[in-house]
Amino acid sequence: xxxxxxxxxxxxxxxxxxxxxxxxxxxxxxxxxxxxxxxxxxxxxxxxxxxxxxxxxxxxxxxxxxxxxxxxxxxxxxxxxxxxxxxxxxxxxxxxxxxxxxxxxxxxxxxxxxxxxxxxxxxxxxxxxxxxxxxxxxxxxxxxxxxxxxxxxxxxxxxxxxxxxxxxxxxxxxxxxxxxxxxxxxxxxxxxxxxxxxxxxxxxxxxxxxxxxxxxx
Numbered sequence: 001x002x003x004x005x006x007x008x009x010x011x012x013x014x015x016x017x018x019x020x021x022x023x024x025x026x027x028x029x030x031x032x033x034x035x036x037x038x039x040x041x042x043x044x045x046x047x048x049x050x051x052x053x054x055x056x057x058x059x060x061x062x063x064x065x066x067x068x069x070x071x072x073x074x075x076x077x078x079x080x081x082x083x084x085x086x087x088x089x090x091x092x093x094x095x096x097x098x099x100x101x102x103x104x105x106x107x108x109x110x111x112x113x114x115x116x117x118x119x120x121x122x123x124x125x126x127x128x129x130x131x132x133x134x135x136x137x138x139x140x141x142x143x144x145x146x147x148x149x150x151x152x153x154x155x156x157x158x159x160x161x162x163x164x165x166x167x168x169x170x171x172x173x174x175x176x177x178x179x180x181x182x183x184x185x186x187x188x189x190x191x192x193x194x195x196x197x198x199x200x201x202x203x204x205x206x207x208x209x210x211x212x213x214x215x216x217x
Contacts, residue, residue, distance in 0.1 A: 083177065
């Protein structure tokens with residue numbers, strides 16, 4: 001995996017005591033490999049395992065500094081706001097490469113006195129006919145998936161105090177723009193409990209599934 005980024009910014013002294021700093025960042029992830037295609041995922045859920053998202057992200061931001069110093073009292077008002085994404089969490093996409101439902105299959109066996117697995121030292125001749133029916137895990141990512149991002153800003157007032165101290169009052173705020181949600185699309189409501197609660201069961205009994213999708217904050 002690779003991520004390409006470009007940033008441009010400038011600082012503008014609007015007035016002798018007022019400075020404006022602004023810029024914009026562009027990020028684009030690149031995944032050179034393609035996961036294995038699993039037609040069963042398309043037939044059962046409508047999502048392809050061999051399609052991964054590659055969203056680009058624009059992150060503008062701006063800040064200011066206003067010097068209000070008068071005489072011996074140094075004071076200023078500062079602040080800024082911007083859209084931030086940080087380093088993309090590629091771990092959210094890695095499960096789609098390892099869990100396409102093609103590369104391997106899980107087989108379980110409950111041990112008891114009449115149901116044991118004979119030990120075989122030969123690694124090329126391990127037992128194959130044992131356990132329950134195999135189960136798969138299929139992980140896919142919504143093609144419209146966007147990497148997490150937040151809007152963050154601050155507004156502050158700084159003032160010099162006696163004895164060389166500086167006091168400040170600052171307001172900080174953060175709001176999620178894009179976040180991650182996981183859904184198990186293999187679960188469907190099968191009944192309703194007497195108290196009104198919905199009861200869910202698997203759509204496909206031999207498939208486990210997780211699905212990161214975009215969620216707007």
